[in-house]
Amino acid sequence: MNPALILLSGTPVPRDIPLPLPLPEWLLVALLVVSFLLHILFVNLMLGGSVLTLWAEIKGLADTRYDRLAQEIAQTITVNKSLAVVLGVAPLLSINVLYTVHFYSANALTGDFWVGIVPLVMAAFLLLYAHKYAWDKFAGRKKQHIALVAAAVVLLLFVPLIFLTNVNLMHFPEEWGRVSGFFSAMFLANVLPRYLHFLAASLAVTGLFLFGYMRRAGYGLGEKLPGFGRGEVLRKWYGLAFWTTVLQLLVLGPLNLLTLPWNSVTWDSAGLLLAGAGVALAAMALLWLDLRGPDEFLGRNFGWVALALTIAVLFMGSGRQAYRAVTLAPHRAEMAARTERQIQLSRAAWQDYERQMGVTALEVAVVEKLGWYARRQIVRAFQFEGAVIDLTFDLDANTVRFTYEEANLPAERIFERLEELNLRVVRPVPSGEETTAKTEPVPKAVIP
Amino acid sequence: MDFPLFHLDFFGNRLLIATIAILHVLVNHALAVGFLPLVVLLEYLGFRKRRTDPGLAATWDDVVRRIMLVGFIITTTVGAMTGVGIWLSASLVNPASLGSLIRVFYGAWFTEWIIFILEVVFIMIYFLTWRKAGESETAKVRHIRFGTALVIFSWLTMAIIVGILAFMMDTGSWTADKTFISGFVNPLYLPQLLFRTPLAMMMGGAFALLLLAFFARRTPDARRPLVSFTSLWLLVWTPMGAVGAAYYYLFIPDAMVGNLPTAVGTMAFMDWHSSLLTVILVAVLLSVIIALWGFLAPRRLPGVVMALPIIVLMVFLGSFERIREFIRKPYVIGDYMYANGLRMADYPLYRRDGLLAHATYVDTPAVTADNTVAAGRNVFMLACSRCHTVRGVNSVITKFKDMSSDGRTLDPAAMKSYIPKMHNVWFYMPPFPGTAAELDALVDYIIHMDKHADESLPGAQDEGVAVAHEEVARTDENRRGEGGAP
Numbered sequence: 001m002n003p004a005l006i007l008l009s010g011t012p013v014p015r016d017i018p019l020p021l022p023l024p025e026w027l028l029v030a031l032l033v034v035s036f037l038l039h040i041l042f043v044n045l046m047l048g049g050s051v052l053t054l055w056a057e058i059k060g061l062a063d064t065r066y067d068r069l070a071q072e073i074a075q076t077i078t079v080n081k082s083l084a085v086v087l088g089v090a091p092l093l094s095i096n097v098l099y100t101v102h103f104y105s106a107n108a109l110t111g112d113f114w115v116g117i118v119p120l121v122m123a124a125f126l127l128l129y130a131h132k133y134a135w136d137k138f139a140g141r142k143k144q145h146i147a148l149v150a151a152a153v154v155l156l157l158f159v160p161l162i163f164l165t166n167v168n169l170m171h172f173p174e175e176w177g178r179v180s181g182f183f184s185a186m187f188l189a190n191v192l193p194r195y196l197h198f199l200a201a202s203l204a205v206t207g208l209f210l211f212g213y214m215r216r217a218g219y220g221l222g223e224k225l226p227g228f229g230r231g232e233v234l235r236k237w238y239g240l241a242f243w244t245t246v247l248q249l250l251v252l253g254p255l256n257l258l259t260l261p262w263n264s265v266t267w268d269s270a271g272l273l274l275a276g277a278g279v280a281l282a283a284m285a286l287l288w289l290d291l292r293g294p295d296e297f298l299g300r301n302f303g304w305v306a307l308a309l310t311i312a313v314l315f316m317g318s319g320r321q322a323y324r325a326v327t328l329a330p331h332r333a334e335m336a337a338r339t340e341r342q343i344q345l346s347r348a349a350w351q352d353y354e355r356q357m358g359v360t361a362l363e364v365a366v367v368e369k370l371g372w373y374a375r376r377q378i379v380r381a382f383q384f385e386g387a388v389i390d391l392t393f394d395l396d397a398n399t400v401r402f403t404y405e406e407a408n409l410p411a412e413r414i415f416e417r418l419e420e421l422n423l424r425v426v427r428p429v430p431s432g433e434e435t436t437a438k439t440e441p442v443p444k445a446v447i448p
Numbered sequence: 449m450d451f452p453l454f455h456l457d458f459f460g461n462r463l464l465i466a467t468i469a470i471l472h473v474l475v476n477h478a479l480a481v482g483f484l485p486l487v488v489l490l491e492y493l494g495f496r497k498r499r500t501d502p503g504l505a506a507t508w509d510d511v512v513r514r515i516m517l518v519g520f521i522i523t524t525t526v527g528a529m530t531g532v533g534i535w536l537s538a539s540l541v542n543p544a545s546l547g548s549l550i551r552v553f554y555g556a557w558f559t560e561w562i563i564f565i566l567e568v569v570f571i572m573i574y575f576l577t578w579r580k581a582g583e584s585e586t587a588k589v590r591h592i593r594f595g596t597a598l599v600i601f602s603w604l605t606m607a608i609i610v611g612i613l614a615f616m617m618d619t620g621s622w623t624a625d626k627t628f629i630s631g632f633v634n635p636l637y638l639p640q641l642l643f644r645t646p647l648a649m650m651m652g653g654a655f656a657l658l659l660l661a662f663f664a665r666r667t668p669d670a671r672r673p674l675v676s677f678t679s680l681w682l683l684v685w686t687p688m689g690a691v692g693a694a695y696y697y698l699f700i701p702d703a704m705v706g707n708l709p710t711a712v713g714t715m716a717f718m719d720w721h722s723s724l725l726t727v728i729l730v731a732v733l734l735s736v737i738i739a740l741w742g743f744l745a746p747r748r749l750p751g752v753v754m755a756l757p758i759i760v761l762m763v764f765l766g767s768f769e770r771i772r773e774f775i776r777k778p779y780v781i782g783d784y785m786y787a788n789g790l791r792m793a794d795y796p797l798y799r800r801d802g803l804l805a806h807a808t809y810v811d812t813p814a815v816t817a818d819n820t821v822a823a824g825r826n827v828f829m830l831a832c833s834r835c836h837t838v839r840g841v842n843s844v845i846t847k848f849k850d851m852s853s854d855g856r857t858l859d860p861a862a863m864k865s866y867i868p869k870m871h872n873v874w875f876y877m878p879p880f881p882g883t884a885a886e887l888d889a890l891v892d893y894i895i896h897m898d899k900h901a902d903e904s905l906p907g908a909q910d911e912g913v914a915v916a917h918e919e920v921a922r923t924d925e926n927r928r929g930e931g932g933a934p
Contacts, residue, residue: 111909
């Protein structure tokens with residue numbers, strides 16, 4: 001959006017957190033992109049695995065071979081789900097620190113659903129465990145057993161919508177004053193197309209994963225899935241990956257791109273997204289060749305397909321980040337300016353207050369080196385002293401700088417307290433004017 | 449000020465975080481940190497019996513695996529999700545403070561995350577390969593080694609988190625230094641760790657005892673030695689827990705009492721402190737008695753009694769967690785940011801110009817004659833709503849009514865004289881940040897809400913927010929309040 005329009009359009013311009021970023025911004029961005037992709041990979045596997053388990057178990061009502069198949073898929077979900085959660089922490093941290101205001105604002109505006117993630121996911125996981133560990137107990141009550149995983153699937157299908165709504169809303173500060181409640185934010189453009197994109201990706205990724213997982217020599221497909229031919233099972237997974245990705249490339253991807261607000265789609269982001277699509281297309285060609293070949297050679301391109309798709313996903317993830325950076329840039333610039341103005345205003349107000357209260361600054365040079373321990377002692381000695389407003393160290397000069405209310409705490413008391421800590425302080429030489437001697441400009445005594 | 453404010457007027461925002469955090473701490477201490485080492489040890493002891501008594505070794509191993517199943521399921525569902533939940537809820541309830549904390553602690557949390565991944569991977573390998581490991585002796589040895597690594601990682605995650613908790617209680621030299629390490633290694637760190645480690649071990653033992661009451665019911669042969677050993681575990685850790693608690697008990701007042709800023713605070717602290725002694729004594733004595741009983745006469749220890757220690761220890765841990773209320777005082781980050789999310793450094797500005805004049809999400813940038821209720825509502829949201837509701841938990845109406853002589857009426861004059869002094873009365877309340885006009889509006893609003901029982905106070909999640917324009921005219925009326933010390 002044009003910066004000049006931001007203020008006119010009812011777009012809020014909040015102040016940012018006035019503390020520095022803990023790492024260089026590019027590094028945080030790299031961490032965000034990579035850790036997010038790792039997280040979403042396992043989320044895909046968790047969701048795709050649950051959906052396929054449900055599908056296979058329902059089919060298993062008529063054909064018991066599929067019941068075995070369902071049980072085999074179910075084994076993978078509980079592992080993938082734990083990784084999905086734990087790998088979610090890093091991107092959460094990174095987006096929190098990089099886009100604090102944007103992300104938290106979106107969170108608050110959809111707050112009940114946002115915390116709702118906790119009980120919903122917890123319930124889904126407990127259902128999945130019950131489903132997995134009580135398989136034999138429910139042998140005679142198949143429908144109830146299916147209901148367990150069906151309920152988990154419903155929950156797991158809903159939760160991504162909450163995340164997508166948040167990540168979408170954070171990009172549109174101009175909407176913050178307009179949405180009211182989760183659903184109004186969910187129906188903003190682009191959430192639903194992205195959701196479909198994510199669902200199709202989940203099935204594709206899970207298809208590819210199950211293909212690789214069951215193809216391994218050590219898996220023992222023959223004994224684990226009696227009644228199925230090896231090629232029969234593997235082709236299912238490969239086919240799933242293929243058709244869902246083709247759907248993605250032909251319909252869902254373009255739909256997603258078209259529903260992005262165009263004014264923020266630059267050649268950078270569009271280029272990255274299209275490059276990703278190109279590589280994915282190449283991967284599909286390889287996969288297709290594989291699928292057309294005989295059973296013995298099934299999967300000979302698997303490594304290449306997986307590699308190409310990883311690259312495609314990296315492109316997509318970077319394109320998404322590039323888009324985010326561009327969309328938010330003007331608003332972030334406005335915010336930075338306002339934050340700076342606020343800091344100035346705040347300082348000026350302090351100075352007013354200091355004039356009223358007789359607040360002064362005192363810089364005390366210390367003989368002993370102000371190591372970590374000494375600094376800690378000093379802070380502890382003064383931290384509950386109401387008259388001390390601020391206390392900072394200058395390690396190069398080896399000085400402690402006090403901002404304090406002289407009326408309530410004479411400088412002499414400060415010196416004494418420091419001496420009680422066994423620190424030798426260098427007292428400023430008293431000059432003619434009694435009170436100003438200790439105030440600014442601060443005498444910087446030389447260490448003997 | 450700068451975030452749309454989520455608000456739960458019935459349940460209360462503080463209670464939301466507290467519920468999630470307490471659940472998490474319980475699962476973390478009792479299950480991850482304390483229970484795992486005991487399970488690994490029990491597995492090892494069972495393994496050693498394989499030559500002398502293979503039958504017993506097999507049932508033993510099966511019982512231990514089954515109690516581990518419970519631990520596994522709880523940690524990877526409730527434990528994992530409440531851990532994430534602390535973040536999600538804190539970002540809603542106090543976005544400014546969480547945002548600030550993350551900037552300081554990104555490194556600690558990132559390291560924590562790496563260790564956490566390893567912990568999750570190890571716990572999965574450990575539990576999911578349990579059955580398969582029984583097939584050969586070398587596999588079992590490897591399995592037990594895995595368990596040991598898992599134990600170390602679980603303890604490390606706690607060691608890091610304790611640093612963050614200790615920081616929030618006492619910022620040490622961070623406010624002067626603003627570096628990561630000075631924030632992390634602060635004076636409360638070691639006492640915390642010394643106390644929490646044995647307590648977690650005790651809780652792990654107590655939890656195992658509870659589970660054995662169920663899972664070893666049908667296998668008396670295994671039940672007897674298992675209960676006996678678990679009791680021994682509890683017996684060994686209890687004195688250490690007692691020492692940790694005593695150290696904490698003695699160290700904290702020394703560091704804190706003289707420093708608490710108000711007399712009321714000091715009194716409340718002393719009450720708590722003397723009740724703490726009772727709690728320590730009861731918890732330790734009960735643990736010792738039950739553990740001795742279980743150790744000496746495991747057969748005669750009834751299931752109900754086996755459930756007691758974990759309950760007592762939860763109370764024990766809970767009483768210690770309260771210390772944070774006292775020590776943190778009105779800050780989320782000591783001497784830097786108050787619990788209402790306002791920075792100390794901004795107070796003179798807000799007091800001079802008005803809180804509303806600088807707020808991003810208000811429809812009343814200044815108090816005028818005809819908007820007092822609406823303005824008061826915004827002031828309440830900004831200055832009080834992080835800790836109070838209008839009508840729910842810790843309701844501000846009820847609080848003011850309780851202060852009146854008949855306990856039923858609101859007295860505007862008394863309220864107006866109380867609020868500017870509230871930080872001296874209740875030391876965990878931050879000072880009122882607004883102008884005199886805003887104070888009047890706040891009181892009008894509270895009185896209005898008392899009269900209109902049908903009106904509620906929705907949060908940003910229900911109704912969205914109104915956007916104020918920056919630098920909207922600040923009326924002279926708003927400048928009425930004088931600047932004052934934060």
